[in-house]
Amino acid sequence: MTKVLVVDDVETYRKYLALALEDENYDVRTARGGHDAIKIGNEFKPDILVVDWMLNNDIDGIEVSAQLEKSKPGMETVLITGYPSPGLKREVLRSNIAHFIEKPFTLADIVEAVDRISERRTTRDAAER
Amino acid sequence: MGTTRPKDLAVGEQSNVRLLQARVSELEQRLNDRANRRRRFVERDQLFSTFLDNINEVIWMLDRRTNQLLYVSPAFERVWGRELKSLYESPLVWQEAIHHEDHGRVSARFAEIWEADSYAEEYRILRPDGAMRWIWDRSFPVRGADGQTAYMIGIAEDITTRKQAERDARRSERLASIGTLAAGIAHEINNPIGAILLAAEFARDNETNPRTIEALTDIASEAARCGDIVQSVLQFAREETAEKLPGDINDAIRRASALVNSYAEEWNGTLELALGEDLPRVSFNETEITQVIVNLVRNGFEAGSSTVEIQTRQNADGSISVWIRDDGPGVKPEAVKNLFDPFFTTRRDKGGTGLGLSITHGIVTEHKGTIEVATQLGAGTTMKITLPSSRTTDTGE
Numbered sequence: 001m002t003k004v005l006v007v008d009d010v011e012t013y014r015k016y017l018a019l020a021l022e023d024e025n026y027d028v029r030t031a032r033g034g035h036d037a038i039k040i041g042n043e044f045k046p047d048i049l050v051v052d053w054m055l056n057n058d059i060d061g062i063e064v065s066a067q068l069e070k071s072k073p074g075m076e077t078v079l080i081t082g083y084p085s086p087g088l089k090r091e092v093l094r095s096n097i098a099h100f101i102e103k104p105f106t107l108a109d110i111v112e113a114v115d116r117i118s119e120r121r122t123t124r125d126a127a128e129r
Numbered sequence: 130m131g132t133t134r135p136k137d138l139a140v141g142e143q144s145n146v147r148l149l150q151a152r153v154s155e156l157e158q159r160l161n162d163r164a165n166r167r168r169r170f171v172e173r174d175q176l177f178s179t180f181l182d183n184i185n186e187v188i189w190m191l192d193r194r195t196n197q198l199l200y201v202s203p204a205f206e207r208v209w210g211r212e213l214k215s216l217y218e219s220p221l222v223w224q225e226a227i228h229h230e231d232h233g234r235v236s237a238r239f240a241e242i243w244e245a246d247s248y249a250e251e252y253r254i255l256r257p258d259g260a261m262r263w264i265w266d267r268s269f270p271v272r273g274a275d276g277q278t279a280y281m282i283g284i285a286e287d288i289t290t291r292k293q294a295e296r297d298a299r300r301s302e303r304l305a306s307i308g309t310l311a312a313g314i315a316h317e318i319n320n321p322i323g324a325i326l327l328a329a330e331f332a333r334d335n336e337t338n339p340r341t342i343e344a345l346t347d348i349a350s351e352a353a354r355c356g357d358i359v360q361s362v363l364q365f366a367r368e369e370t371a372e373k374l375p376g377d378i379n380d381a382i383r384r385a386s387a388l389v390n391s392y393a394e395e396w397n398g399t400l401e402l403a404l405g406e407d408l409p410r411v412s413f414n415e416t417e418i419t420q421v422i423v424n425l426v427r428n429g430f431e432a433g434s435s436t437v438e439i440q441t442r443q444n445a446d447g448s449i450s451v452w453i454r455d456d457g458p459g460v461k462p463e464a465v466k467n468l469f470d471p472f473f474t475t476r477r478d479k480g481g482t483g484l485g486l487s488i489t490h491g492i493v494t495e496h497k498g499t500i501e502v503a504t505q506l507g508a509g510t511t512m513k514i515t516l517p518s519s520r521t522t523d524t525g526e
Contacts, residue, residue, distance in 0.1 A: 012324035104356030107330045
C-alpha cells in the first residue's frame with residue numbers, strides 16, 4: 001500500500017484529506033506542523049508527502065520535503081499553497097517538488113495528484129522488477 | 130552750432146537771436162523726450178499685451194462703479210472654450226459655464242465681492258466641447274485715490290491637471306487602505322472556506338441520497354466560489370511585485386485575444402486587433418498584462434458590446450498605449466469615479482465581484498503605467514493603458 005503523509009496546520013484539512021485518501025486505499029498518517037512531520041515522516045517513511053507550504057510558525061513545506069527526502073529517497077511531494085507568489089513558484093521550480101496545488105483545492109484535485117504519482121511509481125517499480 | 134553770425138546785426142539783436150536759438154533747441158529737446166516717452170509707453174503696452182495674450186491664466190478686471198467687466202484676457206478662449214466676444218456681449222457666459230453643482234456657491238460669493246473685498250473660489254466649468262475643467266479663481270482689490278476699492282483684478286487659473294493628480298493620489302491611498310483591510314479578511318477566511326469545501330465534498334462522495342448529494346454539491350460549489358473571490362482579493366492586495374521583462378506588448382495582446390475569443394463567441398461578439406508595428410519594447414509581466422487585457426475585453430462583452438477593438442500605438446515619448454474600445458452602453462457618469470474601487474460593480478446580480486478593474490488598476494500602476502477611461506452613454510467605453518518604454522523604466526530605478 002502506498003504510504004502518504006498529510007501535513008497541514010488546519011485540522012479540518014488534515015482530517016478530510018486523510019479520510020479521502022484512506023477511501024482510495026492509501027496508508028495515511030497526518031502531522032500538524034513541520035517538526036511534527038519530520039518526526040513522524042522519519043519513522044513512517046512515506047512514498048508521497050502532501051504538505052501545506054505555510055505551516056503556522058514552523059519550518060515550511062518545502063523544507064519539510066527536503067528533509068524527509070533524505071530519510072526516504074525518491075519520496076515525491078505535493079505542495080499546497082494559498083499564496084502562489086512568483087517568488088514561491090521560482091522556489092518550487094528549483095526544488096524537486098512534483099506537484100503544486102493552489103488553494104482553494106478540491107479533494108478530487110489532491111486525490112488525483114496522489115493517484116497520478118502512485119500510478120507512475122507502480123509502473124516504474126514493475127518495470128524495475 | 131553751425132549758424133554764422135550776420136555781420137550787419139547790432140549787438141542787442143545778436144543776443145536776441147542767441148536766445149531764440151536756445152529756445153528752439155529746448156523745444157526740440159522736449160519734443161524728442163515726449164516722442165521717446167510715447168514710444169516707451171507703446172512698447173510697454175505692447176509688452177503687456179503680449180504678456181496677457183500668452184499667459185495661461187485668465188486675467189480679468191471688474192469696475193466697481195458699473196459692476197461690469199472692463200477687461201478679460203484672451204486666455205479665456207483657451208480655458209473656457211468660448212469666444213471672448215461672447216463674454217463682452219453677455220457677462221453671464223462666465224457663470225453659465227460653471228458646473229451646476231458649483232454654480233450656486235460661486236455666484237453667491239461673487240455677488241458679495243465688493244462687501245468681502247476679495248473673492249477666491251475653486252469650481253468646475255463645462256466647455257462647449259463637453260470637457261470639464263477645474264478653475265481656481267481669485268481676485269485682489271485695487272484702491273482708488275480715496276482709499277476705497279475701485280476695481281477688482283482677478284486671476285482664473287486652469288488647475289485641472291493638479292486636481293486630477295490629487296484625485297489620483299487620493300484614489301491610490303483609498304485603494305491601498307481598502308486593499309489592506311480586504312487582504313486581512315481574505316487571509317482569515319481562506320482556510321475556513323477551504324475546509325467547508327473539503328468537508329462538503331467528502332460528505333457528498335459518501336452520500337447516497339440524491340437530494341442530499343445535490344445540497345452538498347451546492348455547498349461545495351458556493352464554497353469554491355467564495356474561494357475564488359478570496360483569491361482575487363489576495364491578488365489585488367498582494368505586495369510582492371511580479372517579475373517584468375522587456376518585450377513586445379503585442380505578444381501579450383495576441384495571447385490574451387486567444388483566451389478571450391471564447392468570450393466573444395459566447396456573447397456573439399467580434400474581437401478586432403489593430404496592433405501597431407515595430408513597437409519599442411516595454412517591461413511587463415506577461416501573465417499580469419494578459420490578465421489586464423482579458424479583464425477589459427471581457428468587461429466589454431459582458432456589458433453587451435458587439436465589437437471590442439484592441440489597438441496599440443507608440444507615443445512620441447517612447448511609451449506605448451493600448452486602447453480597448455467597445456461599442457457597449459457606456460458607463461454612467463456617477464459610476465466612473467468608482468470604477469476602479471474594489472467591490473464596486475454594476476453587475477452584482479450577474480455575479481460580478483467588482484474586483485476585475487481594481488486588480489487591473491493595481492497591475493497597471495505597478496507597471497508604472499496609467500489607465501484612463503473615456504465613456505459615453507450609448508456610444509461605448511474606451512480604456513487607455515499607457516506603459517513607459519523599457520528604457521525609461523530602467524533608468525528610473
